Amino acid sequence: MIPHDPGVAPFSVRWTGVSVTLNERRVLRDVSFEVLPTDFVAVIGPNGAGKSTMLKAIAGIVPLKGAAKAGFRPLPGLTALERARYFSYLSQDRDIAWPMPVRDVVLMGLENASGARSRLDPHDFQTLAEVLWDCGLEHMAERPVNTLSGGERSRVLLARALLSPAHCLLADEPLSALDPAHQLKVMELLATRADGGRPVIAVLHDIAMAARFATKIILLQRGRKLQEGPAEEVLLSPDMENAFGVGFSIYATEEGPAVTISRPRFQTSESLDDDQPNV
């Protein structure tokens, strides 16, 4: 069960004409989108499209230009602590510097820079136990994280992000290093969370998973938004082939949509390198 505060206010994210420049290079250009309270948004696009930068900009850890709102408040005006209360962020970096027990790493989800919750109440422990169970970590709560495999460590950090009471979850490649069973489980967790009124924005490379679970897909290429909409609409658009350089076919199955990749299209090195942001 996903921890869900029934009293949580509906929360949305809205960008209008937002650009992000890093190291004098424009990584995102004039991006607009809207995320509603029950949205599970998959951000897709080829390598270097600006997906991770978009998530970081939403989280407020890279500066942006344009009109970006978290709820009804302008994103650039928020303090670091306010942003942390709005957004829980799962980074692509899965390293944890010290061999702390899994339990302590996950409990960092209840912590922000204003200080750890030195006294955890029984409800916190109940929520922790639920998140550990959801992520399949209940039998390794006491193990140091350095003894875990890459996939297990990935689930530990996802559990930390899920434990956070923040409104919106930003997950950068939450399925990386996971086996198929856990990929499915994680996508179900994220979908359930979004369905409960706490939106999820996830960068995904697995188009099939995005098609099956996301309520909305945002397609990026070279820092520009090409498409935004329901999965069928975005995945069947010609922009998919333009962005990825391969064709996608979608089939309906009993388990949900299945996606195949076909006909790799030849690309010159010039077309690949042309103004490609390095992110």
Add this chain to the structure above:
Amino acid sequence: MAGYSRAARGRGWLTCALAVVVLLLAAASLLSGPVPIPADEVIAALVQGDGDYAVIVRELRAPRTLLAVTIGGALGLCGAAAQALTRNPLAEPAVFGTPQAAALGAVVAIHVLGTHAFSFVLPLAAFLGAWASILTLMFILARSPSIVTALLAGVALGASCGAAISLVLTLSPNPFATSEIVFWLMGSFTDRSFTHVAIALPPIALGCLMICMSARSYRLLSMGEESAAAAGVNLRRTMLLTTAGIGLATAGGTAVTGAIGFVGLLAAHMVRSAYDADPRAILFPSFLAGAALTTLADIVARSLPSAQEPPVGALTAIIGAVAFLILVLSRRWSFRDFPR
């Protein structure tokens, strides 16, 4: 999750045990020295300020013990903070270059003033050197606030100060000055008074306070700078407070005792596994471990049968290196525990 509370209670008892060890070592330090003094005389001298040994206890041993505990503790705390900030188990206070800069200031003072430098001038010269390095580091970090920048700038400052010290040694006016410089560089608590305590304590206290103010962020920083920033950590503030705090605290110690090596690196490693490797929880235990290690080294230095008391910095390095190797070779802890 009963294990969590049990672990927290266990940590509390361990911290208390460490504090008791430091107190016992401090008591042993007051009893140690070339003149054997009974314990009741030491207590009488400390409490009432009279007796045959009052001068020895109050003027020689008490400031020495106080300096060993506070400077050793500060080095332990600074080492834990440096490792937490850089996410690197090999970091130590000297990684930001302040002790080397303080040593350069002192070495220049000895070179220019000779024996006249051994009063207020020497600590002040060391402070000038330390402040110059702290301000340089702050100036660089204000322009490019990142932990990698702090590390690179600190290493560059330390290396340039080390080279300058070698140059001053080479240009030393006489062998006596060279000998004094080398002895000072190795660190010692010999003949330190409450004047030295008064010089060292304020910057050490301020530095430790600054580290404690930024300590809330250390646990979140273990996930990396981006995740910490997303969790509400003000990276610039944390970095400036920690590096300046480490600079101040180590400068205070180096200014009055010279360079004492290895304590900053070792103390955090001595306590890390007992505190579940929590970078915030090990701060105070690292202070206690550093205090215990330095006080023990000072007791050993005074107890060795030699004509001249060996520098405590050399002993901390020897004791520390052996303890470090034991830790590395033990099955409880190894560098394989840390991600590459």
